[in-house]
Amino acid sequence: MRPSKQRSWAEPYKIKMVEPVKMTSRKDREKFINDAGYNTFLLRSDDVYIDLLTDSGTSAMSDQQWAGMMLGDEAYAGSRNYYNLEDAVRKYYGYRYLVPTHQGRAAEHLISQIMIREGDMIPGNMYFTTTRLHQELAGGQFVDVIIDEAHDPESEHPFKGNVDLQKLEDLIKKAGADRIPYVSIATSVNMAGGQPISLENLRALRELTQKHNIPIIHDMTRVAENAYFIKMKEKGYDDMPVVAIVREICDLTDGATMSAKKDALVNIGGFLAVNDKEIFEEARNLVVVYEGLHTYGGLAGRDMEAMARGISESVQDDHIRARVGQVQYLGDKLIEWKVPVVRPIGSHGVFLDARKILPHMSQDQFSAQALAAELYLDSGVRSMERGVVSAGRNPESGEHNYPSLEMVRLTIPRRVYTQAHMDVVAESVAEVYENRKRIRGLKMVYEPKYLRFFQARFEPL
Secondary structure (H helix, E strand, O other), rough: OOOOOOOOOOOOOOOOOOOOOOOOOOOHHHHHHHHOOOOOOHHHHHHHOOOOOOOOOOOOOOHHHHHHHOOOOOOOOOOHHHHHHHHHHHOOOOOEEEEOOOOOHHHHHHHHHHHOOOOOEEOOOOHHHHHHHHHOOOOOEEEEOOOOOHHHHOOOOOOOOOOOOHHHHHHHHOOOOOOOEEEEEEEEEEEHHOOOOOHHHHHHHHHHHHHHHOOEEEOOHHHHHHHHHHHHHOOOOOOOOOHHHHHHHHHHEEEEEEEEOOOOOOOOEEEEEEEEEHHHHHHHHHHOOOOOOOOOOOOOOOHHHHHHHHHHOOOOHHHHHHHHHHHHHHHHHHHOOOOOOOOOOOOEEEEEHHHOOOOOOOHHHOOHHHHHHHHHHHHHHEEEEEEHHOOOEOOOOOOOOOOOOOOOEEEEOOOOOOOOHHHHHHHHHHHHOHHHOOOOOOOEEEOOOOOOHHHHHEOOO
């Protein structure tokens, strides 16, 4: 009799088009990474074998999305695709008003300019790079109110995206509710390793913010992935479909910024969605200045149609199970091989713990940046740094921000790679880990003013 064990699973789609990738030698990659200043963002994609830099805009669209692209209404005003997108946002997320933008950071800019005044405090469950910068450029200051476990890569807390309600209450008492324009809440917290927030915590947060008349603005970039973790880990939700959990999350917030390049499975696009009509009217006016008319917001009609269809696909249980399952597959393999990673494995990528892998190297030597470069040298796999380089500098002191998490992110695009690709990645990580003592630190030789991790350049020490 066949032994009882967990059955294998496969992707809920079949491949009908392929894109060849270039195979390179170690000698080739030494030249490429040197020319790129040891910054994986500056590599040419043609020189990358398996691209795990980001899951933003790198997903494979479905046949239904591509079919929708042929139905683009490219009218300057009142495109039918805008109204299809508006219907999808209302149906699946529940927000009343929609302002399309070319991507998520444009929506962050709009909400920051509208709601933040000079000197305001914006609490959130860990910073994200572009979100925090827009808040600072609007005169505000981000304050981290995530639970302490989120800063511990070895903690197995199932919901490391949760807000520490006592930290938030202390901030409200200190700053005053009138100086907190909103609480910024991310689902599947990126900088914590793709960690989810629980519905129990979100409900408690909602109760606290309503008491002080403070809105919640939701970074919903990976809301469906967060909903899947709630289904898997939170008591009472195992039989609820992901689409219903997504709606429950959104109903506990007042508005949202969305980079549709993640969950919604498109290569470009985003939006700001709100329930407050006054904020909507101001955003609808402001978007014309920065993005385009309020019914296209910098997007072609075909892009809005693909987004509307992608939203529908993103909340399907079979899709999200396979999407998160592939990330878990890679993470479980690395854990089995004793490679230090952020635990539990998150929703969109596996985060290598550079502090543990390279204990001989300080954050001033940019250990995560060096580790990402070494991984590319070994196999042509492109990853990205999520540590001191990404954290930037304190705007007042000019000193480096030193996050407790110094990580390399292996970000899995949706519906792009096979399990065989994940095996290749795991084997490369294991090889680099085995030879970790030979990895040298880096020095930064060029630093741009904003979001330096995109364009900074380095040299080996």
